[in-house]
Amino acid sequence: MLTVTIGADAVISALSLLRSVCKMMCSSFHNRL
Numbered sequence: 001m002l003t004v005t006i007g008a009d010a011v012i013s014a015l016s017l018l019r020s021v022c023k024m025m026c027s028s029f030h031n032r033l
Helices: 002-032
Strands: none
Touching: none
């Protein structure tokens, strides 16, 4: 049960990190245009 919570936390943190990276890439891409 504990491993499931840790896995969920890892997935959520990974998704938020991916979202922030996407935002940075998108903003830099728009600035380049």
